Amino acid sequence: MTPIALTIAGSDSGGGAGIQADLKTMSALGVYGASVITAVTAQNTQAVTAVHGIPPDVITAQIDAVLCDLDVGAIKIGMLASPEIIATVADAIRGFDRPVVLDPVMIAKSGDALLADEAVAILRDVLIPRATVITPNLPEAARLLKVKPAETQDEMFAQAQALVALGAQAVVMKGGHAEGPVCHDMLVNGVGLLADYTAPRRDTINTHGTGCTLSSAIAAGLAKGQDLDEAMQHAHGYLQGAILKADDLKIGQGHGPVHHFHQVWQG
Template identity: 45%
Template sequence: MTTSTLVPSPLLPSVTVSAVPAASTHAGTRVKHPRILSIAGSDPSGGAGIQADIKSISAHGGYAMAAITALTAQNTQGVVGIHVPPVSFLTSQLDAVAADITLDAVKIGMLGNAEVMKAVGDWLARVAPAVVVLDPVMIATSGDALVEDGTRQALLDLLKVTHLVTPNLPELAVLLNLPEATSWSVALEQGKALAAEHGVMVLVKGGHLPGPQCPDALVGPDGAVNEFEGARINTANTHGTGCSLSSAVATLQAQTGDWVESVHRAKLWLAGALEAAEALQVGSGAGPINHLHALWGSAAPADQTFSSELWADCAPQRAAIFDLDFIQELAAGTLHPSHFAYYLAQDAQYLTTYSRVLARASSLAPTEAEQKFWAGGAQNCIDVELGLHRDWLSKYPLESPQGPVTKHYVDHLQAVAFGGSYGEVVAAVLPCYWLYAEVGRLLHADYLGFEGEHPYGTWLATYADEDFARATQQAISFTDAAARRGSPLERLKMREAFAYSAQYEVDFFAAPHLLVEGLAGASRD
């Protein structure tokens, strides 16, 4: 039996997950601005269906398209009428779009009857989009039925051409022909049953359960589970939450190619949309969520949204670091001593300035906890890190002036520290924590699997330092807090400061192989 284990994710600082098997991910094409087709019904009040999908897709940077399966007459209080156009016209819509536009993902919502479901299934089988997310819409938030009786088997047949299905608990029960789950453990078992029986990933949603928490779980066909914690948002404005979440996941999956990250980011976004929903003041029933809350000038990123986006944005830099000869040779134990000595000498010089920048962050920090944290980091650079470098430099001596990469990096940090806001400073110093911790995590894992005596073993062993891992998480948390307090302009500048530092981290690790030979030639001259 497959069980779930809760472990800290190295990519996203707060989510606890266990891995979904790679064979079950159906990874997308990683398009920055993906083209997403929503196949769903229309909601004239704008809170659900096609209208919600378009807003959700657009909020995540996608290009939204729509094929209408049904027209509804509804508002925030309920559904008063449904009209299903001829299936042949729906097929014409689908064929017209697919003949002209590359589809990076398809989201499926309301399908009014079995004939419509079969037509959509046949079309998907022909077109085979890279990402297909099915939200099996059966009942509106108001409690009104949105599909005809007798459509269960037709909906199950659609799972054959679906990668992820996102039922709420009543819909999950209908798909399995079981009573609705009344506990999270039962909901998970039902999700595993559906996933295993139909070979599809299932997003189990706990929103219908009572209590202060609102958990979700991504379940793979083999029973592997990724759980996502979340507090329940106290609001009556929940119209269209299922439509909006599923279209957000489809859009993010086309961008990330990682279902766990896509669900995590979509869930964070949905929490912000629910929290900001009251400001819309739409209708007298279950109002809509605020899909575009992040675009409002007064909006602040929720929870770890800002740091998650920073981490996603620096994916090219992370990949570049692990492709470097320096990192690969350090892990393999084949790194030339002169390259290692150059790195040590430059890092020691870098840390001298870095400690001053951390002290500057402490002086700007708005809370006592943050002041103490950054001050402690500055002291640690002096007492521990520089001491460690001095010990190793005695074994690998090298007369090395400050290199050009080191100079550019410390100039950048000092410019931000003494010309930018507190948020900009913490964003600028964060890559030295976060990317170093990620490099260390993987290098230490390689070191543990090394056979024989590793020439840099005692150095690599320091990468397993639990205190530094905890400090990294704290630095991430303080950066998110600064982003929430800051203005949209300040958050933009924080992104820029982080991006420059992330690239300098790549250049810093690359410098030994690029510059050591030049230094050796100069000394011979």
């Protein structure tokens, strides 16, 4: 069977993040990607200038159309924008019994908000307990927990445990916003620290879409039947390659995208 993953997320007109990054990632990793668009953004490497949420009934219709026909092995959830959209997605995937990767997208690389304040609580209460794994960066984890962003590895681990306590089966705490020459991404579940994935911190501004890319890569691995640790290992390695080759691309005048097809063609 062809492995299939579904991304439920917003569209990035600049092509570096969101649905576009998700589908590129899944394709690069040998997985067929289906999509449900939750919002349309007017976005490029410099700013998000407009956001239009898709009507909830249209979101439900998209999800139903995919799940009633395609044998989806994993779902990745990204930008959801509003309480209504979050509740709609949670209800529409209620009967889905395979892995769900939740990337709690809140702020674009440009600094523009992608999740309304009133939506954070419902994301925390309704979708986190539904997730196989959530993949917050440090500011997102802090916002979910109503605390300051972690500054040390011990604080990262403690916040990951707090997120697991909210109902997620596992958490990938992404250390891209931390300081130091080495970036740490921690995989934590109810038992404790499962793995600490490290990589040299790259001196580049071309990191648009890193969060979308990692979560989609994890979903791709899970759709192939990999366990969470194996899927994360492959996703981490793939993303590091995409960041390493990001400067080979000359896209836009701000935070350019990572190179999703670095294994296939050069910039």
